[in-house]
Amino acid sequence: MSVPSTPIHLMATIYRRIFPNTNRELAKWRKQAEAIPNEELRSQALNSIDTKTFHCEGGSIYSLLAHDNWRKATSFIVAYQTISDYLDNLCDRSTSLDPDDFRCLHQAMLDALTPGAALHDYYALREDKDDGGYLNRLVQTCQQSLAQLEQYDIIQPYTHELASLYCDLQVHKHVQLEERVPRLEKWFDEYANKWSDLTWYEFSACAGSTLGVFCLVSYCFGPQMTSQLADQVLRSYFPYMQGLHILLDYYIDQQEDLEEGDLNFCSYYEHEGHMKERFLYFINQTKQHVKALPHASFHHMVQKGLVGLYLADSKVQSLHGADDMVKALLNVSGLKSKFFYVNSKLYHKIKPGLA
Known part of the structure; x- marks a missing residue:
């Protein structure tokens, strides 16, 4: 399967096949x-799938970079994103506030990126343990997918770098409320010199995306993986593309996170105008950084698609100042972003009928 280079080709392929x-x-x-014995683990696993399907749908678009191996790439993407969403639910809705527990859980995401690695007792530090092997099977599915890649050793340092940042974030952001910001600020101090244009909360957002991993793995399933390409993907996706992704995700969840008492990085902007200014900065930086990648038009469409997809979410309508934000971000992203915005709204309306 060829990598789409136009919005119509992309959307047609996504809806019909991906x-x-x-x-x-x-x-x-x-x-x-559904077969998980423990009630709490079963509830969180099902909830993570039912409420976050769009995470897997969005991630699976990268399988197009795998050409004829797109189904194999999709299998990895869905399993890895399902681990991410499941563990996020366990941490968000957990009675535990133990960073060691969160670190233990998220070892699964590093093991999933290490073919042949021994499995760990990911629930060792929590009361709810019996998932009937559910998390182990997700990890092993990822491992088996990556074991098929002859050149996985080229990208493994990069996937692990991104996953390590992701795991660090999940540990720091789920501890006791009064410890979260100090821990995240201290963590950012390690990277502040390299990313001096970012704040601690923007850097945290950049670490919270799985898009770079999906891009690396999908390219590795294709015919052209090299060390140079792996390095280009890392520099093109981290921090700006990944940051844009997660900041948009937090933007639409502001009201929900406020009600649930969850940390939301958008709340740390000085005012709505400041937030809009920084979102525009991330969009422009992303545009510049993906230019060097093969299939640059595809990556530009992903950036525009992120803007269109998230802003089309029904939750945006309830946010103060949303009309101005939506208009500004769509305008700077161009006609293609508006195309994805309209298509996303239509898809959400007709999706129940597609099932």
């Missing part, structure tokens, strides 16, 4: 989640 295959993969994991 999303249906992604939802079939998710249905398999949902069936396994």
Whole structure:
């Protein structure tokens, strides 16, 4: 399968092939989640699939970079994103506030990126333990996918770098409320010299995305992986593309996070005008940094698609100042972003009828 270079080609491929295959993969994991013996783990596993399907759908778009191996890439993407969403639910809705517990859980994300690695007792530090092997199977599915890649050793240092940042973030952001910001600020101190244009909360957002991992793995399933390409992907996706992704995700969840008492990085901007200014900065930086990648038009469409997809979410309508934000971000992203915005709204309306 060729990598789409126009919005119409991209959307047609996504709706006809990518999303249906992604939802079939998710249905398999949902069936396994239904069989989890522990009630709390079962509830969180099912909730993570039912409420975060769009994470897997969005991530699976990268499978197009794998050409004829797109189904294999999708299998990895869905399993890895399902681990991410499941563990996020366990940490967000957990009675535990133990950073060691969160570190233990997220070892699964590093093991998933290490073919042949021994599995750990990921629930060792929590009361709810019996998932019937659900998390182990997710990890092993990822390992088995990556074991098929002859050149995985080229990208493994890069996938682990991104995953380590992700895991650090998840540990720091889920501890006791009064410890979260000091821990995240101290963590950012280690990187502040390199990323002096970012604040601690923007850097945290950049660490919270899985897009760079999906891009690396999908390219590795394709015919052209090299050390130079792996390095280009890392520099193109971290921090700005990943930051844009997660800042948009936090933007639409502001009201929900306020009600649930969850940390939301958008709340640390001085005012809405400041937030808009910084979102525009991330969009422009992303545009510049993906230019050097093969299939640059595809990556530009992903950036525009992120803007269109998130701003089309129904939750945006309830946010103060949303009309101005939506208009500004769509305008700077151009006509393609508006195309994705309209298509996303239509997709959300008709999706129940597609099931």
